[in-house]
Amino acid sequence: IEWVIFDEIHYINDSERGVVWEEVIIMLPEHIGMVFLSATTPNHLEFSDWIGRTKKQKIHVISTTKRPVPLQHFLYAGKELFKLYDATSGYLPGAHGAAKNKLLPSSDKSKSGGRGGRGQPRGGGSSANARSIRTSGGDQGEWTKLINTLKDKTLLPVVVFAFSKRLCEESASKLTKLDLSTPSERSEIHLFLETSVQRLQGSDRELPQVLTMKEMLKRGIGVHHGGLLPIIKEMVEILFGRGLVKVLFSTETFAMGVNMPARTVVFNGTRKHDGKNFRDLL
Known part of the structure; x- marks a missing residue:
């Protein structure tokens, strides 16, 4: 074996299985090269520094912020999709409030604005109803x-x-x-x-x-x-x-x-x- 590729290396942080990943990294012979792959490791520089000190080797970090498929975030409320985020505009203001307002009974929508102006939820009604929305299996x-x-x-x-x-x-x-x-x-x-x-x-x-x-x-x-x-x-x-x-x-x-x-x-x-x-x- 000359190289070992660790895919999804962020699982080293798993409370149950992470110790196995850690032991493999520590115990691999010095002549074996290692490649670590992950798209969700926030502290990759800190992690790379630990590997370098542990293995006494120079570590090269290669990263990219480009996504082959642009990511978009939506909220689904009241039979509608509300776009919260896209790669071009970032987070879109007002979408979250509009989605939350869609879930309110019509009698409560006028109350949800409070003193926040037209259609701008500021009162307690909106947040109280949002907390009551259950994240179960749905009907x-x-x-x-x-x-x-x-x-x-x-x-x-x-x-x-x-x-x-x-x-x-x-x-x-x-x-x-x-x-x-x-x-x-x-x-x-x-x-x-x-x-x-x-x-x-x-x-x-x-x-x-x-x-x-x-x-x-x-x-x-x-x-x-x-x-x-x-x-x-x-x-x-x-x-x-x-x-x-x-x-x-x-x-x-x-x-x-x-x-x-x-x-x-x-x-x-x-x-x-x-x-x-x-x-x-x-």
Whole structure:
């Protein structure tokens, strides 16, 4: 071995697995070169300095701020998408307030401005209502409207990151009436699933998890989390890679070393359990 490539090196900060990454870096022989890849390490210079001192070697840091695909941030509220940020203009003033105001009952909208002038939320009503907005799995109507909005704007396929296995399955199960597959796509999915399931033995082919996932996938909807059978996760990944899964509900498992073509990413909440406590993502 002459070189070791560490992809997603920011996982060295993981409370459970990070120590393994650290030990590998420390224990690798001096003659072995190392390449570290990450798009989300905020203190990359400090981290590089630590590696240089630990290995007694010169470290070269190569970075870029250019994104091949420009990033845009939206809030979805009241059947509408409100653009918060784009690469050209940066953060757009007023969009957050407009989205929040869209969620207020019509009787409260006049109160939300307080003394802030026309349409400028300043009173307590807006923030109080915003705090009451629940970041749960949402109801069937909400998900259907959101996905249809994304479809109309040609923003599919979408990965919806939920923060628990239960939320992934609950959210997907609410889309029983939604079919995103064309007849030819449905036929292709059916043939692929039947071939793949043959790898399972006997009664395993009739497991509830297998049957449920087959029915979802035929409609272009998938689920991906650590509680699924490995063969099911593999089927979901292959179909998503082919563009046949248009909506995927997933935990972080789908973001770990899986390179898949998604046009949109949706977060169904802003609080996540990190193994010890709940914390805000924003």
